[in-house]
Amino acid sequence: MKFSRLLGPLYYILLAVFLYLPIVFLIIFSFNDSILLALPLEGFTMKWYRAVFQTPELLTAVSNTIWVAFASSLISTVIGGMMAIVTVRYSFRGRKLFSSIATFPMVIPYLVLGIALLLFFNALGIPLNLWTVTIGHVVINLPYAMLIVGARLSDFPAHLEEASMDLGATYWMTLKNITIPIITPALLSAFLSSFTTSFDEFALTFFLTGTENTLPIYIYSQLRFPARLPLAITVASMVIVASSILILISEWLRTVGQVKRSIY
Amino acid sequence: MAQYSVVLENVRKVFDDDVQREDFAAVDGISINIEKGEFFTMLGPSGCGKTTTLRLIAGFAEPTEGRVIIDGMDATSLPPYKRPVHTVFQNYALFPHMTVAQNIAYGLKIAGISRDERESRVKDALRMVQLGDLGNRKPAQLSGGQQQRVALARALVNKPAVLLLDEPLGALDLKLRKDMQWELKKLQQLTGITFIYVTHDQEEALTMSDRVAVLSDGKIVQIGTPHEIYSYPKTYFVADFIGESNFIKAQITHSDSDGMTANFANQNYRFTCAVETQQIEGDTALLAIRPEQLVLYQDPKKCKSDWCIPARVSANIFIGSDERVEVALADGQKLRLLLRSSEKNQVGSYQEGDDVFIGIHCTDIRIFNQ
Numbered sequence: 001m002k003f004s005r006l007l008g009p010l011y012y013i014l015l016a017v018f019l020y021l022p023i024v025f026l027i028i029f030s031f032n033d034s035i036l037l038a039l040p041l042e043g044f045t046m047k048w049y050r051a052v053f054q055t056p057e058l059l060t061a062v063s064n065t066i067w068v069a070f071a072s073s074l075i076s077t078v079i080g081g082m083m084a085i086v087t088v089r090y091s092f093r094g095r096k097l098f099s100s101i102a103t104f105p106m107v108i109p110y111l112v113l114g115i116a117l118l119l120f121f122n123a124l125g126i127p128l129n130l131w132t133v134t135i136g137h138v139v140i141n142l143p144y145a146m147l148i149v150g151a152r153l154s155d156f157p158a159h160l161e162e163a164s165m166d167l168g169a170t171y172w173m174t175l176k177n178i179t180i181p182i183i184t185p186a187l188l189s190a191f192l193s194s195f196t197t198s199f200d201e202f203a204l205t206f207f208l209t210g211t212e213n214t215l216p217i218y219i220y221s222q223l224r225f226p227a228r229l230p231l232a233i234t235v236a237s238m239v240i241v242a243s244s245i246l247i248l249i250s251e252w253l254r255t256v257g258q259v260k261r262s263i264y
Numbered sequence: 265m266a267q268y269s270v271v272l273e274n275v276r277k278v279f280d281d282d283v284q285r286e287d288f289a290a291v292d293g294i295s296i297n298i299e300k301g302e303f304f305t306m307l308g309p310s311g312c313g314k315t316t317t318l319r320l321i322a323g324f325a326e327p328t329e330g331r332v333i334i335d336g337m338d339a340t341s342l343p344p345y346k347r348p349v350h351t352v353f354q355n356y357a358l359f360p361h362m363t364v365a366q367n368i369a370y371g372l373k374i375a376g377i378s379r380d381e382r383e384s385r386v387k388d389a390l391r392m393v394q395l396g397d398l399g400n401r402k403p404a405q406l407s408g409g410q411q412q413r414v415a416l417a418r419a420l421v422n423k424p425a426v427l428l429l430d431e432p433l434g435a436l437d438l439k440l441r442k443d444m445q446w447e448l449k450k451l452q453q454l455t456g457i458t459f460i461y462v463t464h465d466q467e468e469a470l471t472m473s474d475r476v477a478v479l480s481d482g483k484i485v486q487i488g489t490p491h492e493i494y495s496y497p498k499t500y501f502v503a504d505f506i507g508e509s510n511f512i513k514a515q516i517t518h519s520d521s522d523g524m525t526a527n528f529a530n531q532n533y534r535f536t537c538a539v540e541t542q543q544i545e546g547d548t549a550l551l552a553i554r555p556e557q558l559v560l561y562q563d564p565k566k567c568k569s570d571w572c573i574p575a576r577v578s579a580n581i582f583i584g585s586d587e588r589v590e591v592a593l594a595d596g597q598k599l600r601l602l603l604r605s606s607e608k609n610q611v612g613s614y615q616e617g618d619d620v621f622i623g624i625h626c627t628d629i630r631i632f633n634q
Contacts, residue, residue, distance in 0.1 A: 093280065159357035162324055165344040166351045167371035167422065177370075181361045 023240055030234040035227060048234040058235065061218035065199055068130055068214060072137035073194035077187055079138070080145025085179065087146070088153045089161065103143040110140065114207035121208070128210035136204045141194035148193065152186035153179075185253045192250035196243045215239065268333070269426055269458040270298040270321060275330035277316055277482075290316040291327070292482030298460065299474075303452050305461040307469040308479035309505070314462045317479070318428050321460065322351050335425050350419035351428040355435070356411045358403035364414050365390070365399035371422040389421040392451070409440045416451070426458045433468065445471050466506045470494060478502050500632035503552040510558070510599045512551040513634065526551065529593035533571050537626035552630040555602040559623035560589060560614065569623030575599070577618040589614055591622060 029037055033045035052058060086092075087099050105113065117136050121128060160182070164174040180187075202216040209217060219235060222228045277291040291313040298304045306314040319325045320332055323344035332340045339347050350371070358367050365386050372382045390396055393413035403411055412432060419427055429448075433441045449472045452459045463469055469476045470490040477487040478501075486498045497503035504511075514526040514533075523535040526549065561567045564574075575591035578598065587603045599622060614620065 091280075156360070157355055157357060159353045159355060160359060162322075162344070163351070163353060163357035163359070163418075164370070166322060166324075166349075167418070168345045168374040169370075170343075170345055173374065178359060 026233055026240070027237045029230070030237040032230070035230060037229060037233070048230045051231055052234055052238070055231065057213070058218060058231070061213045061215045062235075064130055064212050065215040068134050068137060068205075069195045069198040072134045072141060072198045073191045075134070075138045076141035076145040076194045077149075077191045080142050080190060081149045081183065081187055083142070083146045084150035084153055084183075088150050089158055102146055105139050106143045110201075110203040113139065114204040117204070118207045128208060130209070130212050130214075132208045132210070133205050133214065136208045137194075137198040137201060140201070140204065141197055144197070145190035145194055148190040149183055149186045152183050156182055189250045189253045192246050192253070196246050196250075199243060200239065267300075267336075268297045269300045269302065269335065270296070270460065271331075271333040272296045272317070272321075273331040273333065275317070275320060275327045275332065277313075277320060277325060278328045289313075289328070289482050291320065293330070294479075294482070294484055295330075296477060296484070296487070298458060301456045301458055303449065303459045303461065303472055303474045305463060305469040305473035305476045306479055307463055307466060307476050307506075309464055312479040313482035314464075314479050315430055316482075318351075318430055318460065318462050321426070322349055322428050323347050348425040349428060350422060350424040350426075351430065352412075352415045352419050352432045354431045356403075356415040356432075358411055358414055358418070360403055362402075363399065364395065364401050364403065364406070367403065367414055368399075368418045368421050370418065375422070385421055389417040392420070392454075393417045408435055409444070412436065412444065416448075420451070420455060420457070423455075424457060426460060427452075429459060429461045431463050432461075433463075433465075441468070448472060470506070478505065480505075497552070497630060500550060500552070503630060503632065508555055508600070509552045510555060511632075512553070512593075512597055512599070514549055514551050516547045516549055529573055529575075529595045529597065531573070531594070533573075535626055535629075536570050546633075548634050550632045550634050552632060553599075553624060553628055555588070555600045556604075557625065557628040558599060558601045560591075560601055560603060561621040561623055562618070564621045567621050567623045570626040571622075571624045573622045573624065575620055575622050577614050577616055577620055579616060580614055587614075591620060593622075 028041070030048055031044050031046070032041050033047070034042035083102055087095060087102070114136065117132070117139070118128075121132050126132065160178055161174050164178045165171065169177060200216050201214075202220065205214050205217055213221070215235065219232045222232045272294050275291055275294045276289050278289045294313070294317055296304075306317060308314050316325065320327050321334070323339065323342055323346075326341055330340075331338060334347055334349060358364075359370065362370070368386045368389050369382045372385060377385070386399065390399055393416055395410060395413050395417065398406065398410065403414065406414065412435075415432070432448075433444050436444060445468060448459070448461075452472075461469075461472065470493070473490055475488060476490055476493050478485045478493060480501055486493060486502050488496075493502065493506055497506060497509075500511075503509045512528055514528040516524055517527045517532060518525040523537075525532050525534050527533070528551075559567075559569060561572070564572055573593060575593050577589060578592045579590040581588045585604070589601045589603060590598055591601065592598050601622070
């Protein structure tokens with residue numbers, strides 16, 4: 001009895017140790033005044049943070065990453081949203097097949113997907129650049145966006161759209177007045193979760209990028225130079241804080257949606 | 265001016281998903297003429313095609329064959345937003361992100377009605393359904409009955425030619441449902457709008473409708489006034505589905521131009537009135553009779569009915585002002601009677617095991633194939 005009651009706290013402690021402690025270390029070392037990543041700490045410094053903003057290739061990598069994340073999330077959310085509407089609201093022949101194919105990228109290893117896309121772009125003679133990375137990220141984010149929006153949509157009866165058209169609204173007016181307002185929290189949530197996925201995606205990007213680096217690729221390339229390690233750690237700390245904030249916002253939006261639904 | 269509000273011409277609907285099931289049509293050749301200002305009800309068990317028929321009128325589905333004519337205009341392929349028809353949905357389908365007033369104003373706004381007129385018409389509509397001051401609430405803050413009224417107001421405020429109601433009272437509790445039946449009927453008479461009502465509740469259908477169509481397996485089994493449907497059911501299905509019926513299994517032992525003789529409970533009973541025997545095949549038949557049409561006698565001399573059948577009381581239940589008595593005939597078949605206490609019958613005067621006589625009037629009997 002006593003032991004089983006200890007299991008819960010034990011689980012949390014282990015989770016904290018293995019998941020959060022390394023992150024805490026990461027952040028602590030980003031303020032440590034030493035090139036060596038070893039205890040004891042040498043003293044507090046902001047110089048690594050200053051250095052981040054004085055390293056042009058790093059800043060380029062960050063802006064590339066944000067650009068790719070933004071573009072791929074936008075495309076995934078729009079297309080995923082449309083796919084969700086089609087699969088949830090319409091019955092057509094081959095709907096199940098369509099859903100399966102649409103969610104298939106979720107179960108393909110990114111490594112395999114990356115190689116496949118690389119071959120595909122090469123075969124078509126498309127040069128590798130940030131656009132090919134963006135397309136790759138759209139492929140992996142699309143199923144999630146579709147599922148997030150679809151889950152929200154199926155919480156509301158299809159009669160809502162019918163009622164709108166019944167009252168004189170055309171399909172497009174119905175989309176604008178009824179469907180989109182209802183799925184907006186899910187669209188934002190899909191956008192943010194796509195954004196965070198894209199932001200730190202490595203495997204696929206590694207295959208699909210040309211000469212331009214995204215942040216994960218840049219950090220990886222810097223690991224070869226011990227002197228630049230603190231810089232990489234500092235960037236990683238910043239990324240963690242930024243993506244935590246994004247995830248919190250996305251989760252908050254999702255629960256806002258859920259509360260609305262439950263009182264409905 | 266078109267003569268009819270809605271005309272269905274031999275309408276058939278086969279769903280794509282059902283194509284594998286050979287010859288299965290959700291709606292299988294329905295023809296109806298619905299008068300202007302009529303309260304018309306489609307009644308039937310679930311899966312009989314009544315809701316699909318309603319959706320064909322609303323425009324949410326297109327018939328596989330046949331025509332849908334609304335107000336004299338062929339609407340078979342018109343999209344829902346071009347039809348002068350509004351629907352009250354079973355789950356109300358109120359827009360959750362809009363207030364009650366915004367919900368009601370939706371159709372007016374789409375139609376480009378000015379803000380001032382919208383406001384006054386929404387107010388009138390709210391008053392009509394007795395929700396005067398709830399305009400600023402969200403649908404989620406209303407009870408089921410109130411949501412129901414909002415759905416009604418949202419449809420009626422646009423003054424449609426036809427209002428379609430898909431089991432609108434299904435989700436309400438019994439008492440509220442009874443109140444709403446009265447209100448719906450009053451609203452319909454007040455507005456003069458054609459109501460096409462879909463329900464599986466026969467009592468609801470009989471209470472409110474001018475005419476009722478009984479549907480089964482995608483076909484209309486019988487169409488008529490509530491009185492016709494109740495008193496003169498054309499088939500066994502209708503007699504069984506509408507109200508309560510006793511069915512006596514009988515052998516037809518003799519049939520000639522003057523009438524016929526039925527044998528049950530070890531006796532021959534001669535029909536002294538004209539009965540609809542045209543469809544009886546073979547020599548077994550079901551004699552249908554309503555519980556309230558049976559009369560109970562303790563003394564056979566008092567029985568002035570066409571038939572006086574000996575029976576024994578097998579159970580009785582007191583239900584408020586009335587009493588329900590079950591009797592067994594000589595061959596074991598059971599009949600149920602409804603006795604009103606105000607008549608000669610005194611409530612509680614029959615005991616289990618009492619020997620009694622059941623009086624049946626020939627004209628109260630309907631005959632069906634088994």
